[in-house]
Amino acid sequence: MALPMVVVVLVFLGWPTIWTFVLSFTNMTVTGPAARHYHFIGFDNYRKLFASGSGLTDSIRRSLYYLVVSAYLGQAVFGFFLAMLMQRCSRALRAAVGAIVVVAWLIPEIVIAWMWFVLLSDGGTAQQATQALGLHYSSWLVTHPMLAVSLANSWRGVAFSYLLFSAALSDVPKDLIEAAKVDGAGGLRRLWRIILPLVSTTILIDLVLITLGTLNDFSLIYAMTGGGPGDASSVLSVFMYRQAFVTYQLAFGTAIAVVMLALGAVFAVIYIRILRRQGALNLAR
């Protein structure tokens, strides 16, 4: 029974990964003499990539910024507090807020990118609004491109964390909270000692999913800023795309893809270890 699944996984997931890995050791380009007659060049692409000035460290730094600001803060932390807040609200308000948040999640990514583009760009809504108030605004897409794309990604993704946390929080036994209250535990203490430990598995699973989604995100950033101005919002995925399909250094691009894979794997391993320690993950040992 498992055989068809194994074949599907190998063909559609395994092979492209292996092929990407193989290509990263060649000099293949999209056009030019090495396009079809490429050959193995050993670790040259990696040597070039890890040499100073290649743009790799800056791209990793931007990817981590994007992860921390838009995924950890904007989605997980904000989503958690939104869910906490909604626990205390009436059912109707919860439904209304939930609906609005989920709509943001349902809108196609490219539409979200354009919405935020027209909001923040030169001559856009933000500029017109601030001008009406007599304030000066110069496009954040130019002055703070990483913050701009992080805001958009938070807005888009917060619904996922919010829904996950809402479900987990509603499973926290009410009497436990009441008992803590009676024993004199304050709000912060209840959060730290009771709620967080009870939903910690959910938090970790949320972090695993949003981390990988955010590290690999490309289209939102590319549509909003194109990675610019200059390289200012060129995260790893944009760096890879530009090398592979704008300057046509396909093999060099695959080397960046391998680095992305490695970075994602590091995060995945960390999360899996924590989850295992919690006994929440029952992987074959």
Add this chain to the structure above:
Amino acid sequence: MRRHRIGGIVVAVALLALTACGGGGGTTSTSTPSNKPATLHVAYWSGFNPPGVNIMPSWIGAAATELQQTHPNVKVSLDEITTNSESEYYAKLDLAERSSSTAPDVAFEDSFLIGSDASAGYIRPLPELTTWSGWPDYFPAMQKIVTYNGQVYGAMNSTDVQLVFYNKALLQKAGIPVPWQPHSWNDVVHAADAIKRADSSVVPLWIYAGQENGEAASFRGFQVFLNGTNDRLYDEKTQKWEVSGPGFDATWNYLESVRPYIEPESQWSSPMSDATVALNLIPAQNVGIVFDGSWVATAYVPGSLKPCPGFFTSYGWASLPTQSGQGGGYTNLSGGWALSVPQLAKHPDLSTELIELASSPQNLAPFDAKTGNLPPRRAVLTEPAWIQATKINPVFGYATKQIPYTTFRPLQPAYVQVSNEIAKLTGDIASGNKNANDAAREYESVVTGIVGAANVERMTS
């Protein structure tokens, strides 16, 4: 060259009626009647079309109708490749050309990538084009631009030249008499400075910069200046890349010196910067001097996306000056598009025949006029459709006169990467992240890395 949606905009509603006029064949060299059924797939870029108009069906359609007179069972299918940017079009076209199951029969190729695609083995040499009756009619530069390693790889269907557009009122306000023709780079800076002092609310000088605009920044934001010095990107005689020299230094320094006058970063760094200048700044008379392609004026003729008939009286156009008036005083650079036949095309003979038919003066005249391009061959200039277009858009006439003197980009495969580095550096200079000296050193080291130390030379005088 990077052509944009606005790059080719409709000439006139009046011309629409002429679109279908194909004229008879008679220009083909291989017209053996055949009844073998075949379908020719013609791949082209969506972005080449003027907004809201799909020019390809009428142009290729007219040629297809002519082809079917001798090959009744041949069908022509238009395969539009839809992408936002030209580099993405290229990635898709090249990937399609790698496999015989996806390779088109005729490909719409940007001339600057012909060398690269030929060296990749994507497109095939077409020696039969050189014996075709239409071939001698092409401008010599238009024959050379499709020639790589002595072989011809396509037929040009459109070209362009670069011009200096200027706002007459703003120049006059700044105390500069019009008509204006700068005779050196300094003349341009002086004029920009005078405009800035006369009216601080406008953009004094528009020069493309930054890698968001890729080829536009490299071509019209650097190479048109370097070409006005004694240095070149590529030395055809020694077959080496020039990586430094007085001309390079002068160009980098010049770009640094115009920083106070060019458009703000929010404009040059936007991927839509070409639309910003052509559809907003110029019609609103908010820019003094613009370095751009000859097709820009096509945006303003009646019936186009942004009709602005006042453009032709409120703006003037001038030739690109050389650094200090050397070499005849002016310089120019052209790009343009060709039709080529992929190596893996299934019916190469029919493909070539279709290209020859599509390249007839009767078929090229409405195509070039509507897309705002210049004809690559002389006979188009006397076609009624073209003559009528020049009456509506006088820039056509001025620009066409420059074609015999124009030059083009290096056809070497490394050009794409070199050009990308140039675009990046123009952005670094425009943003102030690098000064001219840093840019010059980086260019030298990066290009040496791209092409190899054995293939570069440093100019000293």
